[in-house]
Amino acid sequence: MIDDDNKLLSQTGPGTPMGEFLRRYWTAALLSSELPEPDGAPVRVRLLGEDLIAFRDSDGRVGLLEEHCSHRGASLYFGKNAEGGLRCWYHGWKYDVAGNCVDMPNEPPQTRFCDKVKHVAYPCIERNGVVWAYMGPRDRMPALPELxxxxxxxxxxxxxxxxxxxxxxxxxxxxxxxxxxxxxxxxxxxxxxxxxxxxxxxxxxxxxxxxxxxxxxxxxxxxxxxxxxxxxxxxxxxxxxxxxxxxxxxxxxxxxxxxxxxxxxxxxxxxxxxxxxxxxxxxxxxxxxxxxxxxxxxxxxxxxxxxxxxxxxxxxxxxxxxxxxxxxxxxxxxxxxxxxxxxxxxxxxxxxxxxxxxxxxxxxxxxxxxxxxxxxxxxxxxxxxxxxxxxxxxxxxxxxxxxxxxxxxxxxxxxxxxxxxxxxxxx
Ligand code: FES
Ligand SMILES: [Fe+2]
CATH class of the missing domain: 3.90.380 (Naphthalene 1,2-dioxygenase Alpha Subunit; Chain A, domain 1)
Structure with a gap:
């Protein structure tokens, strides 16, 4: 292969041509059994060069969030998973499975800062023992392949x-x-x-x-x-x-x-x-x-x-x-x-x-x-x-x-x- 193609094929991180291409498909992310119960322990998941945290919320839904908290970057691996979201341990910002910041207890409520924060979160579908994630542009999301x-x-x-x-x-x-x-x-x-x-x-x-x-x-x-x-x-x-x-x-x-x-x-x-x-x-x-x-x-x-x-x-x-x-x-x-x-x-x-x-x-x-x-x-x-x-x-x-x-x-x-x-x- 010519060098440029070799490089293109090799790189999967965000912003690379192959990385962006791969993100247009559903990706097998983790086993359902790694998140055995609602409000259980979050797990680290690395995919396409991105460090992510998966958790199962109180309703059993799986969230896949960027690892580092939108506030000042503490790892959400140490977050508290309870009552419908994952709460960063450092200052208490809380995220739901869609990445919405649903609570920001360290800020005065009148600033409504909470509404301005959207954390990176990838949609997940759980099917036959595997959590699949979609990491591409939201308006281009295909259906899960009918394997x-x-x-x-x-x-x-x-x-x-x-x-x-x-x-x-x-x-x-x-x-x-x-x-x-x-x-x-x-x-x-x-x-x-x-x-x-x-x-x-x-x-x-x-x-x-x-x-x-x-x-x-x-x-x-x-x-x-x-x-x-x-x-x-x-x-x-x-x-x-x-x-x-x-x-x-x-x-x-x-x-x-x-x-x-x-x-x-x-x-x-x-x-x-x-x-x-x-x-x-x-x-x-x-x-x-x-x-x-x-x-x-x-x-x-x-x-x-x-x-x-x-x-x-x-x-x-x-x-x-x-x-x-x-x-x-x-x-x-x-x-x-x-x-x-x-x-x-x-x-x-x-x-x-x-x-x-x-x-x-x-x-x-x-x-x-x-x-x-x-x-x-x-x-x-x-x-x-x-x-x-x-x-x-x-x-x-x-x-x-x-x-x-x-x-x-x-x-x-x-x-x-x-x-x-x-x-x-x-x-
Ligand atoms: S770093 Fe997460 S709330 Fe401050
Ligand atoms: Fe073989």
């Missing part, structure tokens, strides 16, 4: 959050890069093929460099890997990327949950990874909701009470209790830890001008170009892509198609459309 994990009942969804020490695109590009799966996760596939005796695990293990297909959609793209498995059939794994940082991943063999990620900048060197598992037609089982078993491959384990992953730089991504091994890579046996090790070991923000991108990196390169082009267009007055919430109604799947299929996008259109009746178990 399947946001439209099914909450009993059908399991979600976790962790932090990753790298740029949000650097993490997300792991989801766009299908070919790494055959190398980085090779042993896991081979073990699955042996242990589970699933046909598809054998197909995956037998062909580590499948054909890749990409088709652009209004809100992003659908991308697929294809493995010819016999004279008649091909095995397809179909995933999505949506503007600006949303991905889908097919489920495991059978009737299990599907997967999705929201990649959210904390700042230019860290990102939040929200991992979603959902089932289109049924509540998740107790085992699925534990995040263990098959879902453990998708939800990174975190340190107790912290978003920091258990497998992290301090333990060479092997976790606190991994046994010794002849080489470092042999100690990293979990899918998530393998992904984290690769994307964090690049450094928090790798100099993209040093990369050598090849044919198998074309979705990574194309997605960067689309993000940069869209951010520039929005800077110049265009509307962002993906503003129609219906354009997000697509689900991932693993399936068989005839080898001679004329149009793969036509062939998958029905089963990837997120109506409950079109759901099919993964092959």
């Amino acid at each position: 399947e994990w946001l439209t099914v009942p909450s009993s059908h969804v399991y979600v976790t959050k962790c932090i990753r020490e790298c740029h949000w695109t650097q993490g997300m590009e792991g989801d766009l890069d299908s070919i790494h799966v055959g190398f980085l996760h090779q042993d896991i596939f081979k073990n699955r093929a042996t242990a589970l005796n699933h046909e598809s695990a054998k197909w995956l293990a037998a062909n580590l460099t499948p054909e890749e297909e990409i088709a652009e959609t209004p809100a992003g793209c659908v991308h697929a890997t294809r493995r010819d498995i016999d004279p008649q059939n091909s095995y397809w794994k179909i995933s999505h990327w949506f503007f600006p940082g949303l991905t889908t991943i097919p489920g495991f063999v059978g009737d299990g949950p599907l997967g999705g990620h929201a990649w959210v900048p904390v700042d230019d060197n860290h990102c939040w990874v929200f991992a979603f598992s959902w089932h289109p037609t049924r509540p998740l089982t107790a085992a699925e909701l534990s995040g263990k078993g098959a879902l453990a491959a998708f939800h990174a384990e975190t340190m107790p009470g912290s978003p920091v992953t258990a497998c992290n730089r301090s333990n060479d991504y092997a976790g606190p209790n991994a046994p010794a091994a002849a080489q470092p890579w042999m100690r990293i046996t979990n899918v998530q830890a393998q992904d984290i090790a690769m994307t964090e070991s690049m450094g928090t923000l790798y100099d993209r001008s040093k990369e050598r991108l090849g044919h198998s990196d074309r979705l990574v390169a194309r997605t960067r170009r689309r993000l940069v082009a869209a951010a520039k267009a929005v800077r110049d007055g265009a509307e962002p892509p993906g503003m129609n919430p219906k354009d997000y109604r697509q689900r991932p799947i693993s399936m068989l198609l005839p080898r001679n299929v004329e149009s793969w996008t036509d062939a998958i259109a029905e089963v990837t459309d997120t109506r409950p009746e079109t759901f099919r178990a993964s092959v």
Whole structure:
């Protein structure tokens, strides 16, 4: 990438072209479970380089306020959350979820100074375990995208959050890069093929460099890997990327949950990874909701009470209790830890001008170009892509198609459309 585009893609703070672009979308901000009760403890949330404080007011509504009090900047993290608002501890200014200053006890009431203060507050929507925030211009606020994990009942969804020490695109590009799966996760596939005796695990293990297909959609793209498995059939794994940082991943063999990620900048060197598992037609089982078993491959384990992953730089991504091994890579046996090790070991923000991108990196390169082009267009007055919430109604799947299929996008259109009746178990 040319240097200017590289810089544009990298910067997410207020006033930067990419930062302003990202603010035109709803952003996954925190888990609902971080604010378990009305009038409970406020929590710190850093998003797109902004330090914010989230709280749940007496009516259960979530507020997301700039951290520093409008008066003289004390942190509202130490504010008193009670009776419909968050009151700064220092001199008692009190804010509601919309950022209105509703009390100013240190000023004489006749000055009406209270009415002149409007604190920065971002609108929030809570849906299926996640608080989403909109940080863009208020008159341009779109509807929440109709991702399947946001439209099914909450009993059908399991979600976790962790932090990753790298740029949000650097993490997300792991989801766009299908070919790494055959190398980085090779042993896991081979073990699955042996242990589970699933046909598809054998197909995956037998062909580590499948054909890749990409088709652009209004809100992003659908991308697929294809493995010819016999004279008649091909095995397809179909995933999505949506503007600006949303991905889908097919489920495991059978009737299990599907997967999705929201990649959210904390700042230019860290990102939040929200991992979603959902089932289109049924509540998740107790085992699925534990995040263990098959879902453990998708939800990174975190340190107790912290978003920091258990497998992290301090333990060479092997976790606190991994046994010794002849080489470092042999100690990293979990899918998530393998992904984290690769994307964090690049450094928090790798100099993209040093990369050598090849044919198998074309979705990574194309997605960067689309993000940069869209951010520039929005800077110049265009509307962002993906503003129609219906354009997000697509689900991932693993399936068989005839080898001679004329149009793969036509062939998958029905089963990837997120109506409950079109759901099919993964092959
Ligand atoms: S700094 Fe918050 S009320 Fe004074
Ligand atoms: Fe991976």
